[in-house]
Ligand code: HEM
């Protein structure tokens with residue numbers, strides 16, 4: 075694509091409205107096109123056929139760590155994720171996957187419910203609340219309860235939440251363009267937060283290692299795990315993975331849960347149907363035992379969540395319209411033939427879930443929230459990616475977000491403030507709702 079501005083290239087148009095920019099380019103230039111931004115060449119692969127190359131390629135050809143490590147290693151630390159060869163990270167993902175079992179999820183639902191009861195107690199009878207801020211706070215607590223275990227959850231004071239925000243701010247646009255050592259205040263805060271967080275986690279790991287009893291949680295899975303060659307995970311690797319787990323589940327889930335809330339508030343007919351579904355599913359489960367003998371501790375249960383089909387469809391449709399990861403990237407290492415193009419080594423190759431999820435030639439009326447729509451072509455619905463880099467957190471995210479919204483739908487009725495649906499804030503790396511205030515009233 076030609077640009078009149080040297081070096082800056084298409085940065086300005088892209089940063090103003092990336093999805094509109096990419097969609098327009100798709101119609102003008104087809105499913106494969108390149109442009110430059112701050113001296114780098116980006117090649118986008120859009121639509122089912124072109125995206126297939128991205129998702130089925132080998133890491134040696136389209137490399138993830140070369141583009142991501144700069145951002146992630148200062149946050150997670152060394153020895154995990156994009157700091158290690160991809161086959162090692164794949165083993166780490168496998169270990170994490172074994173930690174996400176159905177029996178764990180059953181327990182998670184009760185942990186999440188406990189956090190929900192405590193957290194939303196502070197809401198009034200009716201009022202307005204910053205939904206995104208509330209769900210962000212809540213999800214740190216639920217994710218930590220479920221993924222870190224009780225020792226670390228009990229450390230989550232306001233100081234620690236601040237450390238978390240400082241670390242999280244490491245995922246910034248500046249971190250893409252500046253070297254990790256650059257003396258920027260936000261980088262210094264990130265590095266300090268990393269050191270402090272790591273200290274806390276190392277202490278919790280040491281305590282757990284020396285404890286007589288074995289817990290049934292992710293921390294225990296990681297402590298007991300070993301690589302294929304028999305080597306156990308080091309404390310540094312475990313603490314890196316614990317940071318990774320928290321960050322992976324935080325932004326993605328808090329934005330998704332917020333957007334879902336705004337869609338529910340906008341579509342009152344859907345909200346009514348969701349309320350009915352909750353009454354039907356959890357009404358019968360409210361006390362006593364479930365059909366399969368699982369004891370019900372409160373209102374929510376994993377088996378009940380499975381039966382909330384409409385809620386499931388609404389979450390799926392929210393992830394179509396507002397997937398948290400707007401763009402995934404790889405460094406092109408070897409020339410790639412695709413359709414009638416050859417992409418040279420050195421380009422950054424990208425797929426945009428957000429753009430794929432809205433292509434007008436692929437979806438029927440993509441701009442409308444329709445939980446009943448059908449999902450057809452391969453690789454055009456990719457909120458969790460696909461292939462070797464695919465997300466392992468999908469099932470956990472569904473459990474977490476469905477628990478939260480089951481509870482909220484049962485207890486509250488929601489409306490948009492002044493009928494206004496939040497705009498998308500595209501200046502954040504994960505597209506957040508701007509002015510995310512919602513009206514609530516207890517049922
Ligand atoms: C990878 C989305 C929650 C852990 C990914 C990728 C996407 C994604 C799109 C692929 C990135 C790429 O190919 O470049 C999401 C969404 C979530 C979510 C939409 C929630 C709504 C979680 C949670 C965890 C998690 C809760 C862990 C507890 C991971 C891991 C990877 C990954 C380990 C692997 C990255 C790789 O192999 O390169 N996620 N994620 N995610 N996610 Fe998630």
Ligand code: LAN
Pocket residue numbers: 142145146150154155170245314315316318319321322323399400401402403503504
């Ligand atoms: C992220 C978060 C940021 C995100 C964007 C920069 C927004 C996106 O444009 C590209 C993909 C990226 C970098 C991304 C990839 C996968 C990450 C790094 C995460 C979802 C955050 C956490 C996840 C990571 C692989 C989880 C690591 C887990 C361990 C156990 C170490």
